[in-house]
Amino acid sequence: MTPYPFSAVVGMDDLKLALLVNAVSPSVGGVLVRGEKGTAKSTIVRALASLLPSIAVVPGCRFACDPAAPDPECPDGPHEEGPGAVRPARLVELPVGASEDRLTGSLDLERALTEGVKAYEPGLLAGAHRGVLYVDEVNLLHDHLVDLLLDAAAMGRSFVEREGVSVRHAARFLLVGTMNPEEGELRPQLLDRFGLTVEVAATREPAERAEVVRRRLRYEEDPARFAVAFEGAEHGLGERIAAARALLPSVVLGDRALRAITAVCAGFEVDGLRADLVTARAALALAAWHGRTSVTREDVRQAAGLALPHRRRRDPFDAPGLDEAKLDALLDEHDFEPEPEPEPEPEGTPPDGGGTEPEDGGGPGEDGADSGPSRDDGTEGRDGGRPPAGQDAADEAGHSGAGEGVVAAPGGVFRPRLFTVDGIGEGAPGRRSKARSPYGRVSGAVPGARGLHLTATLRAAAPHQRARGRDGRGLVIAGEDLRRAVREGREGNLVLFVVDASGSMAARRRMTAVKGAALSLLMDAYQRRDKIGLITFRGTSAELALPPTSSVEAGARRLERLPTGGRTPLTAGLLRAAEVLRVERLRDPSRRALLVLVTDGRATHGPDPLLAAPLLAGVRTVVVDCETGPVRLGLAARLGAGLGAEVVPLDGLDALAGVVRRSRRAA
Structure with missing residues (x-):
């Protein structure tokens, strides 16, 4: 077509x-x-x-060698001199x-x-x-x-x-x-x-x-x-591409332009020097594309706009982009030579316009925002910030519903401890739990034809060649010689966060630390290629704030805007988690789940939370105990024992802090 x-x-x-x-x-x-x-x-x-x-190639070469300068290491070489064939x-x-x-x-x-x-x-x-x-x-x-x-x-x-x-x-x-x-x-x-x-x-x-x-x-x-x-x-x-390619070796990157490029990259605090090199190469190509033999300010500006936005992100929760006012300010510090008058665009320049062409029948206006459901309960879109004075104890004192809630700013992000699912799975490739994976390292070979391990098969057949009457033309392979590779790797899991957003979590401004810890765990899930989901509970019910997705950025946005207040329907949160895990198990049976419950263990609304324990049997669960203060009731620890979960104090999530504590105990 x-x-x-x-x-x-x-x-x-x-x-x-x-x-x-x-x-x-x-x-x-x-x-x-x-x-x-x-x-x-x-x-x-x-x-x-x-x-x-179109390119000239050596006839019959499977590696598209240029007849004018063939690759000396080409597996199909060495090539004899001669006319080449031309193909697109x-x-x-x-x-x-x-x-x-x-x-x-x-x-x-x-x-x-x-x-x-x-x-x-x-x-x-x-x-x-x-x-x-x-x-x-x-x-x-x-x-x-x-x-x-x-x-x-x-x-x-x-x-x-x-x-x-x-x-x-x-x-x-x-x-x-x-x-x-x-x-x-x-x-x-x-x-x-x-x-x-x-x-x-x-x-x-x-x-x-x-x-x-x-x-x-x-x-x-x-x-x-x-x-x-x-x-x-x-x-x-x-024709314009071919002319620009021919002109490119003659384009000069002046010292002023080079200093401007390095100043821009340093000003945006990008890591490493790859950004400087890419921006310089792009500026040279832009000058050649426009038919110039020297790089101008506009070339540098366009090149930086294409090469830097994705490199200035400090973590996956930062939105890509570039501050154009800052870019202009950095360029203004360097005195470029006057730019030539704009030339008329040659024939073949792409037509102007701002529309896009739909592909594969997809509607061009489909919204690419969060994949989660829209929220009309009045909890989204409120101003962020710390709780105002007098809201710290907006807990069990008369709040029968979710109420308006208070949005707490998240605390600092840190590197959390690694939590894994026990056993060996067979889920999607990732970096969390052990798994048998077709993409991991080969750890051995066992009889079988599926996923053939060629070297092991040949080795198994080699000792029997004389007995099987091999005549030198090829190996004689029997069924018992077939070996399949056994590979070990890591898989990505479904990490389902269940976060207590009730008034007890807002007390003593605890939610700031809780959000920081949850964002740290989200960052860890991103790095380990997990699928994540977010359930919150407060007032009288639990809500699936983010259906299981691979977009950790969407989870971070929902978590940062999460309001707190009202009673603590802990049982509702656990029941909602059990239902989400049940549905996801039907959708993707090979992806194992890790349930992270962030709570202080209080339950001020609904039945006993341990009634949900049978529904979560067999699910790897971590309870993050958020209880603080000199007097602690130990409710989260009891809940964890009933769920068969590992209980980790909020201040024990930091992997580096755990290393320091273990070192001190050893000393």
Whole structure:
């Protein structure tokens, strides 16, 4: 099917510019596209490949070697001199469920079994060389695959050391990843490996939305005819990319521009020096794109706007973005040479507009906000801050319902202790509990055909070859020789937070410390690739404030706005937790749960909380005891004993504090 033309996408100027900059200079490091569903992320990326200039390749080379400068380490080499074949640059898509073998390549199983030789079968990285490698929903890609992918993108080579195969080959490609933040974030160190990041959202202007729909309907009616209407613009963009690539080696990054780039990166306090390098490369590519041989202030400003927003985040709860006033102030401190008069845009410049093109039938106006249910109980949207004077004891003294409540500011975030689920699971890959995983390290091999361990199979068959009459043409494999790999790894769990938001928690301004601790546990869940949910209880009922999701950022927002006050329906909170866990167990039986109950153990409304204990039997539970003061009733400890849970005092969650206490006891 004819792809949707790049120049036909309405608006999305920042995304178009970021992709074109990377097309001019792949050394920029790729583009990460973040945005809500139905905003043409996939459509525009797939359209980019048709704009790239055709490439000359060595005929028959599976690694797309350039005949003018073939790779000396190419597994298909050495190549003889001669004319090359010309073909379009490829767009290779990496599926979320791909294996490591599919990405990097592996031993050619067919030749190993039939000819008894070690031969390398290339993977997707080889296919993407000198083209585009596209990863849709990159935040859902398994961590070890992302590590391999980004290492190859940074070094321009792929290294394969496995199953007796030792291969290295060129792997220089334009890396593009798309993601919906609702489904969870990338780890910060992986986020930093993407050169540029663009946030996309559907326009709210009816006229622009109408143009988006109009073009999409015309395309679906006759894709080929629709593409013909944009042939001129597409050809112009392709020629402009080729001209910018040719001009790029002549572009000069002046000393003033370089000092401005480093001052901007230092001013925004980004970690490391990768931001400085990426911004410099992007500024050079922007100058070449605009046909200039020197970098201007506007080039630096645009490059910083694309390279820094995702690097200035200090933790996953910070919203990405860049303070443009601060950026201008930092640039004003450096005296650039006067910029030339703006030149008329060449033919093929993307049309202006602010709309977006829907993809796969998704409506462009679908809201990408929190995935949780809307709240109309009057608890959202109130001003934050510490409780006013006189509210500390707004507890059991006459509050029969939830009331208006008081919103307490969260305390400081720290690194909490690691809580794991007992036993060995088989859930989604993560970093919390032990699990049998197809993505972990190989710890052995056992008989079986599923998940074949090739090396172990060959070793099992080798001693029997003479007895089986092997004639030298290949190995003779019997059923009893088959071995499957046994892998050990870590899994992500469902971490369900059940937080007491009653008046007793507001007393003595305890909720500030509680929110800080809960945010710390949320941060830990983010780092360990968990799915999280949030239940709160106060007044007379419990509420599922955040249905189980991978968006830890959404959980943090709900928790920060959580009001307190009223009675303590502890039993209602536990019953709601049991129901949520039951439903999630039906949806995903392999994902094990960790229940974190944050309470002081009081129950001033409803029946005895231990009535819910049978419903939570077998669930790994941690009770965070929030009781403070010189006189303590020990209610949380009793509750924990009844639930078979580990009880941890609020001030015992800090992992570093626990290390200090153990060191003192040992001394």
